[in-house]
Amino acid sequence: MSVKVSMKVNGKPASAEVEARTLLVTFIRENLRLTGTHVGCDTAQCGACTVLMNGKAIKSCSIVAMQAEGADILTIEGVAKADGTLHPMQQAFKDNHGLQCGFCTPGMVMNALDFAAANPNPTEKEVREALEGNLCRCTGYHNIVKSIMAGARAMAASK
């Protein structure tokens, strides 16, 4: 069965005819060719596919595209400014060496954006708890935690 799905992705309208079973992440990666959102597992454990749906971090492997009908989706490609300047959270990851292979990074950043919006000055413990749903195999989390603490403060300061 194929269905038409329509939503806003990174501020632009996006729609396609897809099989009903198409996951949101598949729609984003294969139909829209926005390949910054990654798939690292099949059990909603790794968080590499995290995007913002109506401002909230969700795992885009865990819902079908139809469930995002009419939603406002933000992927990693839509985070930096139009002129290419990094968002303060992205910049914090760069400044603090919060990424190595880069594969989990988009999910980490998207989760961090949601978290930091509600936690402008988080403690290390709060950040570690907030990362429960995101796996990284390279960094040992040390510098991701530093990045998110710094990024949250930078976001608060830039408001």
Place this chain on the structure above:
Amino acid sequence: MTAPLIGARIARKEDYRFLTGAGQYTDDVALPNQAYAAFVRSPHAHANIRAIDTGAARSSPGFVGVYTGADLAAAKVGTLPCGWLITDIAGKPMKEPPHPCLAQGKVRYVGDPVAVVIADTPQRARDAAERVEVDYEVLPAVVDAVKAREKGAPVLHEIAPDNTCYVWALGDKGAVDAAFASAAHVTRLEFVNNRLAPNAIEPRSALGAYSRAADEYTLYVANQNPHVERLLMTAFVLGLPEHKVRVVAPDVGGGFGSKIYLYNEDVVVTWAARQLNRPVKWTSDRAEAFVSDAHGRDHVTVAELALDRDGKFLAMRVRTTANLGAYLSTFASAVPTILYATLLAGQYTTPVIYCEVAAAFTNTTPVDAYRGAGRPEATYVVERLVETAARELKLDPAELRRRNFIRKFPYQTPVALQYDTGDYEATLAAANELADVKGYAARKDESARRGKLRGLGYAAYIEACGIAPSAVAGALGARAGLFEAGEIRVHPTGTVTVFTGSHSHGQGHETTFAQVVAERLGLPIENVEIVHGDTSKVLFGMGTYGSRSIAVGGTAIMKALDKVIAKGKKIAAHLLEASEADIEYDRGIFKVAGTDRKKAFGEIAFAAYVPHNYPHDKLEPGLNENAFYDPSNFTFPAGTYVCEVEVDRDTGQVSIDRFTAVDDFGKVINPMIVEGQVHGGLTQGIGQALTEGCRYDANGQLLTGSLMDYCLPRAGDVPSFKVDTRETPCTHNPLGVKGCGEAGAIGAPAAVINALTDALGVKDLPMPATAHTVWRALQKKAA
């Protein structure tokens, strides 16, 4: 004058693309008209294949093609090679059973690929693969390496009726036995070094393409060494002309060893692309990754240390049974032998060591190198023995180590290696200081007041990196050279593109290598670009594993830079009308010594490409040099780790309260990147010690086949780390570098278990020491 780049915390050049979603991993590559492969995998650990019916799959929507082992055999597709020949204790070659890309009549582990189905979307390929019917005659299976070698065990391969690939030994058995007979004290441990699933977060992926017009193949693949992948695939499996095959390993999302190897799927998609005349892509899901990515470790070991009355080590005796899984993966045979037994001297002067290793085939996923590869297992043996001996002799474990440290270099160990340099006292002293070991007793009391147990453990590891002197490796059985290649392409305007055979999949080479080149040439780092991971761009490469990139790949680049500067001096001498011997090169300027006559690097580059005024009789135009570097020795990173754990008596929950690592990696190019490598390695090592472990049931079903069942460390499972370095520069490469990628994973498991056994007051604990394991140990002790 600009600040030095070597030693500076330069932010990474590669970060922008990864942070904006612009990285290009293999699954992100889309070729026109590409089809998608799904593999039919064995659900049984051991079975004969009676029949395969692909009829229903052929009528599945979007079906493009289906192939079985019989099709590959008919097309004379070869079997996967093993890159290291081990000669056994009797002087005979190891048993090398064929490793077909798709099963030939028999399956030998859960996940063994039986057929490939190709369709127009990934979902339809899976649907069609579900419709392939395989009639299996299920056979008894064996998953335990020790049991596999017992009489009456199910036999995997005809050529190895005892399931034994080899029994291999290193060291002087007679001398070791004699030393044990007269020793004042013997410490003995028996343990399992647990089987791990590497779990790079990017699943493996391969996209094969074939052009009839050019008669050329292209394989995009998540791989750590594209030239090795190409060599193995063309020369040993597909019989293709190497110059007609391009292998690209684009951005790769972590490897940790698991992406070194030539895998079944890589060959199949490449071969199928030609049969179907359209690109074929396969991307693993995590469930497939658990059964099809090579696992790591899985040793069963009995280890003994003999000491005299003063705590001097007299001898070490180690017997290990290594589980190789169902087939020999690319470098499987070298891991529990050459990369293991040679490290058993550790940081100590133990005069005689004997190690015997039996390697067994079992009905499990093949086992190969995973971060550290043999060296974590060796460090675990040595450092668990040393810490246990200290406790038995009621000596301070740091003091016992000091009494036995190697202090004179070069040092010839009794297990083949010659350490060039090191200062183990320095890393131990620094770790003690940074970990505040002095304050430990007070912290232990404070924990006790809260009803918690606290323990402290050390691990003083050594590893052999910079793999490897090819002649030495060849004599030990390597079927490949282990040099590295680099090329410096200076452009007419003086900017530089560097091509390296090393491959970066998280290590940050695009930054570190640029720092080296920019520093040596005296150029802004922006003027240097690093290219890697494409056989059509890079001249050659042995790739990245064993923490070899900066020591071997970096040195190849340094050698090529020397050639660029040497040629630049010739050009400068001509332009400045001076003798070549009088030209000096310093930070971007060629200068006649003792004068103010000079030419900038860019002017020399321009002259090389616009050679109007040029010594044509003596020199070719252009400024483009390459170099191959074959190291003269291994490098020997070493360090001391101190772990402090706190244990909840009621639940067995372990918390790593502090973890301190002081490493000697020789010269450090980018401390920020090096620290990141250590953090990641430590976390994988802590994972091995506390949370990770592959479990099979007796029938060979992998019980830990998802991230719900196999516990990777999460952010809340590890602390922020205290890391620092000490520096004894490597003596035999120009940068003085040793390598840093694996250290954390090598040293951490022993440090954690030493801390935990200290906290509990028990001699040993199995890894992973989960809360349940720890709780049971506490109950047993209380009983």
